[in-house]
Structure formats: structure tokens, C-alpha cells
Amino acid sequence: MPESPNLPPGPIITPEATSPDHYISRARPSFLYLMYGMILLSLPMGLLSAISAPVAAAITNGVRLWLTSLPDGLYALFGTGYLGYTAARQWGKVAGTDR
Numbered sequence: 001m002p003e004s005p006n007l008p009p010g011p012i013i014t015p016e017a018t019s020p021d022h023y024i025s026r027a028r029p030s031f032l033y034l035m036y037g038m039i040l041l042s043l044p045m046g047l048l049s050a051i052s053a054p055v056a057a058a059i060t061n062g063v064r065l066w067l068t069s070l071p072d073g074l075y076a077l078f079g080t081g082y083l084g085y086t087a088a089r090q091w092g093k094v095a096g097t098d099r
Contacts, residue, residue, distance in 0.1 A: 049056035 045056055045059065048059070
């Protein structure tokens with residue numbers, strides 16, 4: 001894959017990844033792994049629903065109840081933080097302060 005003309009050659013390591021604080025260096029990958037897990041769990045759930053629809057429906061209902069028990073403000077906070085982070089990253093790239 002050719003290198004982008006705006007980026008230096010070689011790998012780019014973000015400050016988050018090189019942070020000595022293990023929570024910061026693992027926060028973004030942990031969230032992505034959680035999302036990957038949720039997507040991958042849909043495959044066995046599809047197979048389970050073909051084998052035993054009532055069991056799959058019970059599991060789906062339990063997850064739905066758990067997700068609806070979270071306050072709406074938490075979803076709004078996550079969405080605001082995520083969109084704010086991506087907007088700030090894009091602004092930094094345009095301004096040339098972030099790579």
C-alpha cells in the first residue's frame with residue numbers, strides 16, 4: 001500500500017498508545033473489541049434461533065431489557081463524547097496539529 005504524501009513514512013503511534021497509563025492506552029482498543037464481540041455474537045445467535053427459537057428469544061429479550069435499563073442520558077453522553085472526539089480529531093488533522 002503506498003504511503004500517503006501528507007504522512008511521514010512508517011507507522012504512526014498516537015500519544016494514547018504510548019501513554020504510560022494503561023487505562024488510556026487500552027481504552028480505544030477495548031471499546032472496539034467490545035463492539036466486535038457484539039457483532040460476532042450475532043452469528044451464533046442466528047444459529048441458535050434456527051435450532052431453538054424460544055431460547056434465542058429469551059436471550060434476546062434479556063439483552064434488550066439490560067440495554068433499556070441504561071439511562072437515556074448515558075447514551076446521549078456517549079454519543080456527544082464520541083462525536084466530539086471525532087470532530088476534534090478531524091479539526092486537529094485539518095489544522096495540522098494531529099497526524
